[in-house]
Each structure stands twice: as C-alpha cells, then as structure tokens.
Amino acid sequence: MDFSLTEEQRAWQMKARKFADEEIRPISLKREQIEDPKLTWDWEIIKKGSKLGFRTLAVPKEWGGHGADFVSQGLVMAELSRADCAIGKAFSQNWKWSHLISSVCSDDQKKRFLTKFLEDDTFVMGKGITEPNAGGDNRLPPPDFPKSGFRLHAERKGDEWILNGEKCFIANGGVGKLFFLDARTDPNVGIKSGTTMFMVPADTPGFRFGKQFNKSGWRFYMNAELIFENARVPDANRVGEVNGGVKKGTDDTTGGDLFGDLELAAHALGVCDNACDMAMKHVKTAMKGGKTLTNQQWVQLKLNRMFMLTEALRSFVMRIAWEHDAKVHSQNPGLAMNFSCDTIQDVTRLGVELMGGANGRMSAAADKLARDAVIWTHLGGDSVLRMRYARRIIAAHK
Ligand SMILES: Cc1cc2nc3c(=O)[nH]c(=O)nc-3n(C[C@H](O)[C@H](O)[C@H](O)COP(=O)(O)OP(=O)(O)OC[C@H]3O[C@@H](n4cnc5c(N)ncnc54)[C@H](O)[C@@H]3O)c2cc1C
Incomplete structure (x- = not known):
C-alpha cells in the first residue's frame, strides 16, 4: 500500500496547518470561554478560512469548487481540529451538504444553491x-x-x-x-x-x-x-x-453518507494530535521527584498509549479516506467512527491526567479537549446505537 501524499494533498495539508496555527489557535480558547452560546461564533475566522477554500473544499470542480479528494479532506479536517475541532467542524459541516447537493440535487437546485454557496463567504x-x-x-x-x-x-x-x-x-x-x-x-x-x-x-x-x-x-x-x-x-x-427522503440521504454512493463517519474520525484525530503535543510539552519540563516527568516510567507508559492510539487512528482515517477515493465500499467508515470516539476520550483523559489538577479548570486548554471529546458520545446516534455496524459486519460474513 502506498501511503505517500500527492503534491496537491500535501499542499492542502500545509495550507490548513498554517491557517490553524496562525489564525485558529490564537482565538480558540478565548472564543470558547464566552458564556453566551450565541456569541462564541466568529464570522471573521469563517470569512478568512472561506477565502482560503476551507468552506467550499468539497464542491466538485465542474461546479466551481476545489474538488478536493477525500484524502485531502481528511488531512484538512485533522489539521484544523488540531487547533480547534469546533472551528474545524464549522467548515467541514458544509462539505457534507455540498456532497449531497452535487450528488442528489437537480441541475436547477445546484444552480440556485451551489452558486450562492460559492459566492458568499458567510453561506453555511x-x-x-x-x-x-x-x-x-x-x-x-x-x-x-x-x-x-x-x-x-x-x-x-x-x-x-x-x-x-x-x-x-x-x-x-x-x-x-x-x-x-x-x-x-x-x-x-x-x-x-x-x-x-x-x-x-x-x-x-x-x-x-x-x-x-x-x-x-x-x-x-x-x-x-x-x-x-x-x-x-x-x-x-x-x-x-x-x-x-431517508433513502436519498443514506444511499448516496458518492460519499455523502460515508463522509459523516470520515469527518468525525478525522476531527478526532486532530484533537488527539493536539492532546499528545500538549502533554509532551508539559512532561518535558515539569519536575517531580527531582527529575522531569518524561523520566518517570509510569508517565512514559501513559504517553506511549496516547501516541499509539493516535497513530492507529491516523492509519484508520487515511485508509477510509483512500477507500472513499478509490470507491471501495466497506464497513470501515463506521468502525473508524466508533474507534475515534473511544480513542479521543482515552487520549484526552490521559492528557488531563498527565498535566495535573490545574488542567481540570474550565479555562485550561487540556480541559477544553476533554470537554470537546465528550461530544463524540452523541454524534450521528450514540455510541451504543452506532454498534449497529456490528450487525452489518455479521451480515456481510454470512
Ligand atoms: C454537538 C452536536 C451536534 C449535533 N448536530 C446535529 C445536526 O446537525 N443535525 C441533527 O439532526 N442532529 C444533530 N445532533 C443530534 C444527535 O444526532 C443526537 O444527539 C443523537 O442522534 C442522539 O440522540 P439523542 O440525543 O436524542 O439521544 P437518545 O436517542 O435519546 O439516546 C438516549 C439513549 O437511548 C437509547 N436509544 C434511543 N433510541 C433507541 C432505540 N430505538 N432503541 C434502543 N435504544 C435507543 C440510546 O442508545 C441512548 O443510550 C447533534 C448532537 C450534538 C451533541
């Protein structure tokens, strides 16, 4: 299997990383600490990201979009979410519906809605x-x-x-x-x-x-x-x-429905990367028992688990993105979504554990990651209902 990225995929990844580091990360914690839920949204970041293509990434080229493949989409989601998964999701939420418009809507609907969507940086x-x-x-x-x-x-x-x-x-x-x-x-x-x-x-x-x-x-x-x-x-x-209706939403073989699982798994990957970065930075300098935390074996075991799970999730995400692009349909997207839910919650909890009680404060960055991770429990059904994938796998093996 070839895991190398094309020039175009690498370019999208780098563009997203730069935007995440320079624009999203500086505002992430400030925005989420705003108490009134109506005021946490920021049009400026949406407009800036839109101008770079992050709102319209998934619209096919023939309709005036960027036509990015699923591997590029997965890479961009993970990079944006490394800085803030809620902001990253605000962009990719639009990709899901651009897939739907492009694949199942009439030409008249495409003309009326895709045109407006492409023209207006504030169209979400x-x-x-x-x-x-x-x-x-x-x-x-x-x-x-x-x-x-x-x-x-x-x-x-x-x-x-x-x-x-x-x-x-x-x-x-x-x-x-x-x-x-x-x-x-x-x-x-x-x-x-x-x-x-x-x-x-x-x-x-x-x-x-x-x-x-x-x-x-x-x-x-x-x-x-x-x-x-x-x-x-x-x-x-x-x-x-x-x-x-329900058939239209779920039988879309161009990736609209499968996209939902890829989307949530890729965003979880970005959060896990952030939790690993944050924990590593902390344990390299925090002194306990006369030596840095990195030199304590139990800390190494926890770090090992955080990195191991994150890398396993990365392989899973990239594989399902590649399968989408290659039009190989399998049970993997649903399984990756379930895996991402367990992984993000394990990794962010270990991050808070390693960084000490002060990082359990509402205003702490590690605490934000753990609070974001809980949201995965109730996305696209809850973690119990999503186990229905198990039924499909059993059926496929009859
Ligand atoms: C951040 C966030 C964003 C969301 N965005 C959207 C969105 O854009 N659009 C949208 O439509 N929804 C959205 N949702 C809703 C989400 O899809 C639901 O929360 C999810 O489907 C779970 O439904 P529920 O919260 O009503 O829980 P419930 O369905 O009430 O689940 C509670 C418990 O009941 C069990 N249960 C429920 N039904 C059955 C059944 N028939 N048989 C057996 N057990 C059952 C579940 O397993 C669970 O343990 C969002 C949710 C969140 C948290």
Whole structure:
C-alpha cells in the first residue's frame, strides 16, 4: 500500500496547518470561554478560512469548487481540529451538504444553491433530522413502526409544502443560510418509507431559529432549534422523490453518507494530535521527584498509549479516506467512527491526567479537549446505537 501524499494533498495539508496555527489557535480558547452560546461564533475566522477554500473544499470542480479528494479532506479536517475541532467542524459541516447537493440535487437546485454557496463567504449550511423525542430513535426505530422517529410534518398545497414541527441540536442553527430537512410526508408508515427531504433557506416564511444549545464542548459550533410554523417551501426545493427522503440521504454512493463517519474520525484525530503535543510539552519540563516527568516510567507508559492510539487512528482515517477515493465500499467508515470516539476520550483523559489538577479548570486548554471529546458520545446516534455496524459486519460474513 502506498501511503505517500500527492503534491496537491500535501499542499492542502500545509495550507490548513498554517491557517490553524496562525489564525485558529490564537482565538480558540478565548472564543470558547464566552458564556453566551450565541456569541462564541466568529464570522471573521469563517470569512478568512472561506477565502482560503476551507468552506467550499468539497464542491466538485465542474461546479466551481476545489474538488478536493477525500484524502485531502481528511488531512484538512485533522489539521484544523488540531487547533480547534469546533472551528474545524464549522467548515467541514458544509462539505457534507455540498456532497449531497452535487450528488442528489437537480441541475436547477445546484444552480440556485451551489452558486450562492460559492459566492458568499458567510453561506453555511446544516441538516435537521433530530427532534426532542427522536435522536437515536431515527437510527434504530422498530422497522416500519409509524410512531417512532421524527415528527416534522410536510403537507402539499399546490406548488408548495407546508411544514409544521421542530428540530433540535441542528448544526449552524442561528447562523446558517440553508438547511436540509427530513419531514414526514406519510405519517401512517415508518420514517424509511414516509419521509421527504427539503432544502429550506433561512428566510423561508414560517421558519425561525429557536433556542441556542449551551454545550460544554464544541462551544464555537452553533447548535440550535429550528421551528416551523406553517413554513412554506416550494416544491422546487424538494430533494428527490416524495417519500424517498431517508433513502436519498443514506444511499448516496458518492460519499455523502460515508463522509459523516470520515469527518468525525478525522476531527478526532486532530484533537488527539493536539492532546499528545500538549502533554509532551508539559512532561518535558515539569519536575517531580527531582527529575522531569518524561523520566518517570509510569508517565512514559501513559504517553506511549496516547501516541499509539493516535497513530492507529491516523492509519484508520487515511485508509477510509483512500477507500472513499478509490470507491471501495466497506464497513470501515463506521468502525473508524466508533474507534475515534473511544480513542479521543482515552487520549484526552490521559492528557488531563498527565498535566495535573490545574488542567481540570474550565479555562485550561487540556480541559477544553476533554470537554470537546465528550461530544463524540452523541454524534450521528450514540455510541451504543452506532454498534449497529456490528450487525452489518455479521451480515456481510454470512
Ligand atoms: C454537538 C452536536 C451536534 C449535533 N448536530 C446535529 C445536526 O446537525 N443535525 C441533527 O439532526 N442532529 C444533530 N445532533 C443530534 C444527535 O444526532 C443526537 O444527539 C443523537 O442522534 C442522539 O440522540 P439523542 O440525543 O436524542 O439521544 P437518545 O436517542 O435519546 O439516546 C438516549 C439513549 O437511548 C437509547 N436509544 C434511543 N433510541 C433507541 C432505540 N430505538 N432503541 C434502543 N435504544 C435507543 C440510546 O442508545 C441512548 O443510550 C447533534 C448532537 C450534538 C451533541
């Protein structure tokens, strides 16, 4: 297997590293210490990163984007997250939906939305699936049971759809300009067969942002409620067939769905790198028992575990990115995501342990990493629901 990077991949990695070191790192801790969750966001960093291509990285070249391959995307995510994973995620959140627009939207929708997205440095996007009573329940509902899963309802009236209901925890809620929404268009069947996906611009009549969630980790990243009160969405903004929504979101073989697992694993890698750097710097100078911590065997064992897990995650991330590019579809993305959740939590906890009690303060950089790491527990389902990959692996080996 050839692990070397092409010139283009290396160039994206270096560009991201420079931006992360010079622009993200100096503001990271300051922004996340702001108490009001509505104020942690900073448009200046988004605009600067956008001008360097980090917002539009995944849009195919034929539509005017950078068309970066998945290996480059993985490298950039890890580099940005080495400085701050919440800021890194604010950029890559858009790549997920550019994959979706490029692969499943009509040419008219691509023209209307991709053009605006490419032109405007402040155009960020999100997708609403989760609702107050439907998070994990969307991913592991009893099959075809109409009462499980999300309830946001869409009813057709002429050339429009009328949406009523709410979504919660939605990325870029409060700042986004376009949202993909999963809505029930047939409430009498389960979500797999009764859902339609819509593209809903933030200025849609009847649509507004609700509460902003005050999270302990990923504080820069916005998560808000989306409220729909007779919101009117033109049929021209429907993505795919009526009642074909969940299928559209998950059967996208160009990488849109698989991308979610790669994304979270690559961001976790950046956080682990940061935790290793931070711990190494500390133990080289901290004196205990008359010698530096690096000379204590138990410290070496902990450092060894941090670096070993981080390098294993790097191999996993790069392999699934390479598999995406080579269009080799396997169970690996889901497994890498699960591995990244365990790894980031182990590595950041060991980092806090090595750096002493003072680093358990809310204002300490090591503490921020540990708080960010906890967020992985509830992403794309929780760590228990994600074990459904085990079922797929068992099925594949029959
Ligand atoms: C930082 C952050 C960003 C997010 N961004 C988005 C976003 O952009 N868009 C979006 O739509 N969502 C988003 N979410 C929501 C996320 O996807 C959900 O939190 C996640 O799916 C878990 O759902 P829940 O929080 O409702 O937990 P629950 O589903 O209530 O889980 C609680 C427990 O119940 C169990 N459980 C739930 N359902 C079942 C079932 N059917 N069978 C057996 N056990 C079950 C789970 O295993 C878990 O242990 C985000 C969440 C966070 C923390």
